[in-house]
Amino acid sequence: MSILVVGSVAFDSIRTPDAEHADLLGGSATHFSVAASFFSPVRLVAVVGEDFGEDQLAPFRERGVDLDGLQRVPGRTFRWSGEYGANPDEARTLDTQLNVFADFRPALPAGWDATPVLFLANIDPELQDSVLDQMSAPRITALDTMNFWIAQKPEQLKRTLARVQILLINEGEIRQLTGAHGIVEAAQRTRALGPQVVVIKRGEHGALVVDDDGFFAVPAFPAVRVVDPTGAGDSFAGGFLGYLASRAPDGRPDYRRAAVLGSVMASFQVEAFSLERVRRLQPGEITGRFEAFRRLTRFGEPDFLDALQQRAATR
């Protein structure tokens, strides 16, 4: 099934402890759509300025992303500039220029209202709401957000949250949203707001899925060198929803495999700046890393029952 993503397409300027790059292709919808495209067809709704050229469109075209919803308007494209220190989970924003993104009003091309899967990347919850208004009856709806909207538009955000099934959110942000420190309580309070599936992204500590089945924990992949963490969360969302869309509408959604594939795509994303690693992935690399996640997490059957019983008998 196809996925509609609404979010940002941006130029990122990024400084890490080892390197610095300006005007990289970035943005939440960019990273999401390229990652998701390995599993399902993707339709992109976003806005860019006149400084956005054919070169920048190449990665989308290569990956078959439908760009009919990409508005091109007078002005400059959204620009973000940030810096990472030793801890890849802490980005410091140096500069944000909204540019054409300031007046972005998502508009769906004809027929796209019937897209079965919707991902609302991190934008103003009012705009996310307006996209939901435009959709006819999506089967799967998911939303990402950030600390800025939780602080600035909490009521609007809660209204929008009430309309989606899946929330993807950072660990710090779910605490901010709910006021609960304990992750279980934070997840419960969030589910009470609407989304029955809560995916808590923990950066280099992986992710936790909370749904009707309980909890599922997937680690981040430790054996990669983190070159640039930018886009990891959106690539996670791309793998997660790309997989769900590829399996639907058959049977029950498997959020566990989806979260592993989210972690797989995020683990590739951080290995290079911008899309340099992810855009060139081969299917075998994805399945190979999925198996590496199994090796990372599997453990044997209980073989300690005798020891426990012997010890209990001597007490």
Add this chain to the structure above:
Amino acid sequence: MSILVVGSVAFDSIRTPDAEHADLLGGSATHFSVAASFFSPVRLVAVVGEDFGEDQLAPFRERGVDLDGLQRVPGRTFRWSGEYGANPDEARTLDTQLNVFADFRPALPAGWDATPVLFLANIDPELQDSVLDQMSAPRITALDTMNFWIAQKPEQLKRTLARVQILLINEGEIRQLTGAHGIVEAAQRTRALGPQVVVIKRGEHGALVVDDDGFFAVPAFPAVRVVDPTGAGDSFAGGFLGYLASRAPDGRPDYRRAAVLGSVMASFQVEAFSLERVRRLQPGEITGRFEAFRRLTRFGEPDFLDALQQRAATR
């Protein structure tokens, strides 16, 4: 096989966001030995003062911990006072009174030098070294340490580390020890110092084992209410080494199951103050939570190969 543990026995005074308790039975060797005792016989080497009475010995006796190495000397027992805020991974020390611990010189009772498994809980690396000198030929040696020793006695710590097989250490501390932020590099540098098995404890994010087989990640158990995080790391070590000792000397050590059982014991430890939860555990609770860890981490076989190939074919 039996385990010899050398470490602290203490009175803890602890303040959490919800409660406050004074003079609780605590200390690294206490938490370790009670947790390990469910799997293997434990011999304790530690020191207490005249204020340490029969009441405090009860949990050790109940669990069959051999107390022949527990020195009782004039003076007061080691006292630690600490506070936790909303984040259970951050303890703030309010007061430390070393008391009789200041002059602690570990001395092994006759015959204990032949104990096959040794755990050096977090004490001065010079004392840890002196215990290694007293042992004849332990099969399994493991060590824990803390930021204080990494900062104050780095050279002594490295000499001691070179003599043990397993290091259990916090995430922040391994970065401090090695100067590497990336967890893979930090683990590699640590293994170059001696220990071939490095267990990185991540508090509410679980633990990572690095050994010749690569990486194994186990999450912390999310579905518990953290009442008091004190002793979680030592209970982890107790489950980890208690299990290894129960299986040795047969076959290869299974550090994966050991780490899951470490997480199991830590998950019980944090559910109550002091030993109130762990000392009364039933074997069935331990096996039950081991299976809960499997439910928490398992995921299905790849069922996305068709989707990947179809998408690749349309590119």
